[in-house]
Structure formats: structure tokens, C-alpha cells
Amino acid sequence: MAGVKIHVKDLWKTFEPSEKSSGGTEALREINFEIREGEILCLLGPSGCGKTTVLNIIAGFQMPSQGEVLVNGRRVDKPGPDRGVIFQEHGLFPWRTVLQNIIFGPQMMGKQLAESLALADQYINLIGLSGFQNHYPHELSGGMQQRVAIARVLVNQPDILLMDEPWETGCSDPGHDAGSSSGCLGKTPPHDPLHHP
Ligand SMILES: Nc1ncnc2c1ncn2[C@@H]1O[C@H](COP(=O)(O)OP(=O)(O)OP(=O)(O)O)[C@@H](O)[C@H]1O
Numbered sequence: 001m002a003g004v005k006i007h008v009k010d011l012w013k014t015f016e017p018s019e020k021s022s023g024g025t026e027a028l029r030e031i032n033f034e035i036r037e038g039e040i041l042c043l044l045g046p047s048g049c050g051k052t053t054v055l056n057i058i059a060g061f062q063m064p065s066q067g068e069v070l071v072n073g074r075r076v077d078k079p080g081p082d083r084g085v086i087f088q089e090h091g092l093f094p095w096r097t098v099l100q101n102i103i104f105g106p107q108m109m110g111k112q113l114a115e116s117l118a119l120a121d122q123y124i125n126l127i128g129l130s131g132f133q134n135h136y137p138h139e140l141s142g143g144m145q146q147r148v149a150i151a152r153v154l155v156n157q158p159d160i161l162l163m164d165e166p167w168e169t170g171c172s173d174p175g176h177d178a179g180s181s182s183g184c185l186g187k188t189p190p191h192d193p194l195h196h197p
């Protein structure tokens with residue numbers, strides 16, 4: 001269907017029992033939704049209800065037990081650079097500085113160093129960490145680390161952004177607590193990602 005970026009169709013996921021656990025876990029049952037170009041969708045629900053599992057399947061990290069996900073009309077069967085993922089645990093490289101963390105993606109994609117540095121500079125400014133580019137993650141606050149994790153994904157300019165509770169420490173509004181967890185999915189806004197409605 002025209003304009004549909006992500007189509008989640010009849011998704012079921014049961015995790016098989018491991019050697020030590022007594023039974024399997026049904027994490028998803030008959031999940032259906034569509035996300036169109038420019039839309040932002042938030043998944044809200046209590047801990048353990050399956051939000052991360054949905055994101056992992058869209059990202060291509062896990063396969064569903066039944067059903068499928070189409071991204072731009074193509075069935076997802078592996079991860080791809082069209083889908084940027086901001087994880088629940090931000091997982092910065094501790095041995096790399098802020099700048100080195102952010103240019104990792106552009107370098108992996110084969111961009112020239114000068115272009116990678118210019119892009120990284122733009123996103124370091126965007127997250128308000130100018131002056132901290134040569135700091136290591138352990139020299140930053142939790143919120144600053146989370147913003148680096150966000151910039152590290154945005155700098156790759158993915159078509160789709162999959163965010164697993166990205167505002168927990170980085171950009172939350174201290175006056176507002178929804179009291180539940182969220183996973184967010186959306187198309188990357190083109191110009192001002194952090195301030196797009
Ligand atoms: N790799 C796995 N192996 C077995 N069970 C799993 C695995 N990953 C998730 N589960 C189970 O699937 C269910 C959904 O987990 P999921 O991580 O998707 O929840 P969530 O909604 O993201 O929770 P939270 O808000 O705590 O992050 C849980 O019961 C969890 O125990």
C-alpha cells in the first residue's frame with residue numbers, strides 16, 4: 001500500500017524454553033499495525049509485555065514464530081542500514097571518545113574521513129556536546145551518554161528510527177512520568193531530528 005513504511009502483519013513470537021527454564025514464553029500474539037511515511041508510533045505497556053521483541057523483529061535481530069514484517073514493501077529477514085536502532089542499553093564503545101563513537105557508522109559505510117568528521121561535528125552540536133568530543137563515555141553523565149547513543153544512530157541518516165526507551169536518562173521531562181515503558185518507531189525526520197514533533 002502506498003506510503004506504508006512498516007507493515008507488521010499477524011506477528012506471533014514464542015521463545016522456546018531453555019535447558020533451565022520450565023516452559024516457553026509467549027511474548028507476542030497476533031500483533032498488527034502499519035506506520036506510514038512521517039508517522040511516529042509509540043508502543044506503551046508494562047514491563048515484559050513485548051515492546052522490545054516487536055522492535056527486535058522489525059530491526060531484523062529476531063525472527064517471528066509466525067507472521068511477517070514488511071519495510072518499504074520488503075520482508076524483513078535481517079538487519080539493515082535503513083533501520084537505525086537506539087537500544088534500551090545504549091552500548092557505547094567505552095574505548096572510543098564521543099567523536100570516535102559517532103564517526104564509527106559513517107566510517108563503516110565507507111565515507112571519507114573529512115565528510116565523517118563534518119557529519120559528526122553537526123550531530124555533536126545537535127546533542128549539545130560541543131567541547132566534549134574528546135571525552136570517553138565514562139567521563140560523561142548518563143544523560144550525555146544517552147545523547148551520544150542517539151547521535152551515533154542519527155548520523156547514519158537511516159530511513160527508519162527504532163528507539164527502545166531512548167529518553168530514559170537522556171532527554172526526559174522531569175515533570176512528566178507516564179508511569180509505563182515505551183518503544184518508539186518512526187521515520188527519521190530529515191532536518192531537525194531531536195526537535196521534530
Ligand atoms: N531472548 C529471550 N528469551 C526468552 N524469553 C525472552 C527473550 N526476550 C524476551 N523474552 C520474554 O519475552 C517477554 C517480552 O519481553 P520484552 O523484552 O519484549 O518486553 P518489554 O515490553 O520490552 O519489557 P521492558 O519494558 O521491561 O523493557 C518477556 O516475558 C521476556 O521474559
Ligand SMILES: [Mg+2]
Nearest residue numbers: 051052088164
Ligand atoms: Mg524492553
